[in-house]
Amino acid sequence: MSNIELIDIKKNYLGTEVVKGISVTIEQGEFAVIVGPSGCGKSTLLRMIAGLEDISSGELRIGGKVMNHVSPDQREIAMVFQSYALYPHMTVEENIGFALTLKKVDKAEIKQRVKEAAEMLELEHLLQRKPAALSGGQRQRVAIGRAIVKRPKVILFDEPLSNLDAKLRVQMRTELMRLHREFGSTVVYVTHDQVEAMTMAQKIIVLHNGYVSQLGKPMQLYREPENTFVAQFIGVPKMNLLRGKLQGSNFYLQSGQVVDIGNGFTSGNDLQLGIRPEHLKLQATGAQGGWTVDVVERLGVESFVHLHNATMEQLVVRVEGDCELAADMQVNLQIDAASCYLFDDKGQRLLRKPVIEQAAG
Amino acid sequence: MVAVVRSSFEDVTVTHHASQRRAYLTLVLISLFCMMPFFWVVLAAFDPKASQFLQIPQGVTLDHFKNIFANESGMRWVLNSVVIVGSATILTLIFAGFGGYALSRTQAWWKRPLLYGIILVRIVPPPALIVPVYKVMLFLNDWVNGLINQFTADVEQQQMLSRMFSFIDGYLGLILIHCAMQLPLAIWIMKTFFDAIPKDYEEAAALDGASQWQTVRHVLLPLALPGFAAAGLFAFINAWGDFLMPLMFTSSPELQTLPLGMFRAFLRVDAIDYGFLTALAVIYTLPAVIAFAFARKFLTQTFSGGVKG
Ligand SMILES: Nc1ncnc2c1ncn2[C@@H]1O[C@H](COP(=O)(O)OP(=O)(O)OP(=O)(O)O)[C@@H](O)[C@H]1O
Numbered sequence A: 001m002s003n004i005e006l007i008d009i010k011k012n013y014l015g016t017e018v019v020k021g022i023s024v025t026i027e028q029g030e031f032a033v034i035v036g037p038s039g040c041g042k043s044t045l046l047r048m049i050a051g052l053e054d055i056s057s058g059e060l061r062i063g064g065k066v067m068n069h070v071s072p073d074q075r076e077i078a079m080v081f082q083s084y085a086l087y088p089h090m091t092v093e094e095n096i097g098f099a100l101t102l103k104k105v106d107k108a109e110i111k112q113r114v115k116e117a118a119e120m121l122e123l124e125h126l127l128q129r130k131p132a133a134l135s136g137g138q139r140q141r142v143a144i145g146r147a148i149v150k151r152p153k154v155i156l157f158d159e160p161l162s163n164l165d166a167k168l169r170v171q172m173r174t175e176l177m178r179l180h181r182e183f184g185s186t187v188v189y190v191t192h193d194q195v196e197a198m199t200m201a202q203k204i205i206v207l208h209n210g211y212v213s214q215l216g217k218p219m220q221l222y223r224e225p226e227n228t229f230v231a232q233f234i235g236v237p238k239m240n241l242l243r244g245k246l247q248g249s250n251f252y253l254q255s256g257q258v259v260d261i262g263n264g265f266t267s268g269n270d271l272q273l274g275i276r277p278e279h280l281k282l283q284a285t286g287a288q289g290g291w292t293v294d295v296v297e298r299l300g301v302e303s304f305v306h307l308h309n310a311t312m313e314q315l316v317v318r319v320e321g322d323c324e325l326a327a328d329m330q331v332n333l334q335i336d337a338a339s340c341y342l343f344d345d346k347g348q349r350l351l352r353k354p355v356i357e358q359a360a361g
Numbered sequence B: 001m002v003a004v005v006r007s008s009f010e011d012v013t014v015t016h017h018a019s020q021r022r023a024y025l026t027l028v029l030i031s032l033f034c035m036m037p038f039f040w041v042v043l044a045a046f047d048p049k050a051s052q053f054l055q056i057p058q059g060v061t062l063d064h065f066k067n068i069f070a071n072e073s074g075m076r077w078v079l080n081s082v083v084i085v086g087s088a089t090i091l092t093l094i095f096a097g098f099g100g101y102a103l104s105r106t107q108a109w110w111k112r113p114l115l116y117g118i119i120l121v122r123i124v125p126p127p128a129l130i131v132p133v134y135k136v137m138l139f140l141n142d143w144v145n146g147l148i149n150q151f152t153a154d155v156e157q158q159q160m161l162s163r164m165f166s167f168i169d170g171y172l173g174l175i176l177i178h179c180a181m182q183l184p185l186a187i188w189i190m191k192t193f194f195d196a197i198p199k200d201y202e203e204a205a206a207l208d209g210a211s212q213w214q215t216v217r218h219v220l221l222p223l224a225l226p227g228f229a230a231a232g233l234f235a236f237i238n239a240w241g242d243f244l245m246p247l248m249f250t251s252s253p254e255l256q257t258l259p260l261g262m263f264r265a266f267l268r269v270d271a272i273d274y275g276f277l278t279a280l281a282v283i284y285t286l287p288a289v290i291a292f293a294f295a296r297k298f299l300t301q302t303f304s305g306g307v308k309g
């Protein structure tokens, strides 16, 4: 048993609260990703799990045992640091085997296990090198090797891929997922990159200002964001938000344009309409469409069209492949009512009444 | 046209070379002048007819060295110096290691004031410290000798213990004084050095299951080795060259250190024996050079690449 339970965990730094009461359970063998913008307390939370930082209040349990006052070397946790923290005076082999050497494991066995880890990470030919003579990606793999060689029940990662170039990052993502499948350790992975979170996680925990904003499976967060923060954080480009008021099924933008968002919402003022770029369709018109093209970003597979209207509200639309638009052209939007989200002025999601859904179905 | 341009260009390079050559020549002359005394010391030490003038020796002899060890208590001076300065250096390194680490890692408000306080101690010229330090040492000395007298009634044993542990005219006192004098600089060097070692290494070690002592032994000490080499070298060379403290705090001939022995030999009223003095000077210089050569190996050792960028 090595699930991780956080019960109302808080952290104060000299009076300022950084982590403000987090209660989460991470199941045994789960790949959990903590994601959030810079400074939201991700590293702090992870370091509290590792035991490198005191817990100001709340309870931390690993495998059912309270760990608040257990020192890091007793927790049987491995951690991959953002800075790698490879011991510069030791060779790769010594670095990976260090934890086993400390445990006084038999020399031959250490050699064997280091070799296995090195093979898995394709590091065999580098075992006698010092960290200074390795590339960033190689150092990264040594750091991972050092973590897995102990066969820990829990592995913590603090933004392990943030120093790698884009291509290597994609490669390491699949590598890490494969390792996780093979080892079955519980993984807590911190990142500010929502793509990493979406692709790797079994459970995403979105942190915002020291609170859990929402947690759940990746697609669940994508489909059912509970607030504008999660709605905009998950998905690239981020969800479009437009302010306005709702009367019946008509949402009036500040520019006076009207969007039919379907039935089921309660009318009101000061609301926000959320719609993902991939759910918008363009209708190129010669006539007045109400939306003017700002920029077109062409990525090959897809293009992102940035638009604005008379009151300078911004929108992004995703288009398959290329499109024949240029700046200052006028376009019309086709909005699918079913894929519209509604949020109140504080950013909380408003739901459709279920009665209407029955009527519709 | 082209030719003219080229020739004037060559002129420039020629004068450039010439001026450089003049500069080198001047530098060589100056360094020769500066090194003259050292040449003289080395030559005279092996010269059977050493005099106060720089001269090419008529032959090579080791008589002066033999004289130091056979007729005088040369061995005793060397041993005293090595034991006292060596112990003081080791003690300094131990304290500076702990102190420097603590001062590097703490965030306490008194960190800065304390650091500047420490360096202030170093700024005070040592002679200004003699009277207060002597007073303190005298007090401690009485206390220690009281203890020794209680411990044993045998006069010979008392004398032996007193030589070891006395604060005045004893090994312990001299070692502690040297250590105290060298500690400020050593602490600063170590503090600065630990500042440059990221805390990540210690945290990684803790997560690898290392106890505090294992972290120190396997991670901090190896990483701090160049710092210890630098601090140790400065401490050793400064203490080795110190003349004032042995002069103030020792009186019995058994405790004389090399600089004191040399000084007293120089003061003798009968004719000055230049061969003897220069040989002593060579012996006196040697350990400092050895210490430097030894430390250099570690000083140039740099550890990098453990953490990113
Ligand atoms: N030792 C400290 N003393 C005071 N405040 C701290 C300390 N460490 C972190 N903080 C503060 O706590 C907050 C959270 O820091 P943390 O390092 O957890 O952020 P993060 O989410 O990991 O950000 P990033 O993505 O930039 O790494 C920040 O506002 C930071 O300023």
Ligand SMILES: [Mg+2]
Pocket (backbone or CB within 6 Å): A042, A043, A044
């Ligand atoms: Mg961080």
